[in-house]
Amino acid sequence: MDRIPISKQGFDKIKLELEDLKAQRPAIIQAIKEAREEGDLSENAGYDAARERQGMLEARITYINSRMPLFDVIDIDTLDDTRAIFGATVVVEDIDTEETRKYLLLGPDDADHKKGSISVMSPMGRALLGKEEGDEVIVDAPRGRIEYExxxxxxLGSEGLPKD
Structure with a gap:
């Protein structure tokens, strides 16, 4: 698999999440133990809930651990270019509707479209990569092809990152 770009701040956030998830393990194990001591496991909702919680926790830990070696950590405070690359804040205008949108290009583990950042691996992110002011971009979207300028x-560096 290819390297996965991630901001230094995003990498630190994921490391903290991993530490927090690992810290939750003892409490879940204890909850399973206590539920098991209640007797019949076939009708023990507490046991089922604790096991499900453990499964989701372990799946997330495994997922993060599998991605950590693939991350290409980038300090976005050191970036500057005239082209749209990882870490750029790009303003585009829909040529048909004249609606403008602003996107911060980040990696898939950093991006949060609800906060104005998109993945460089998304259709829009891929279309924007390497573009400069004045360039036209065509994006295949569910509603059809959209042309942007x-x-x-x-x-903006880390100052441009979405706030939690």
Whole structure:
């Protein structure tokens, strides 16, 4: 598998999540133990819930552990370019509707479209990569092909990251 870009801040956040998940293990094991001591496991909702919680926790830990070696950690405070690359804040205008949108290009584990950041691996992110102000971009979206014009490309560094 290819390397996965991630901001230094995003990597630190994922490391903290992993530590927190690992810290939750003893409490879940204790909950399973206590539920098991209640007797019949076939009708023990507490046991089933604790086992399900353990399964989800372990799946997330496994997922994060599998991605950690693939991360290409990038300090976005050191980036500057005229082209749209990882870490760029890009403003685009829909050519048909004249609606403008602003996107921060991040990796898939960093991006949160609800906070204005998108993955460089998403259709829109891939279409924007390498583009400069004034370039036209065509994106295949569920509603059809959308044509955009790149209005601006800026590098705001960690100041441009969405706040939690």
């Amino acid at each position: 790149v209005v601006s490309v800026e590098y």
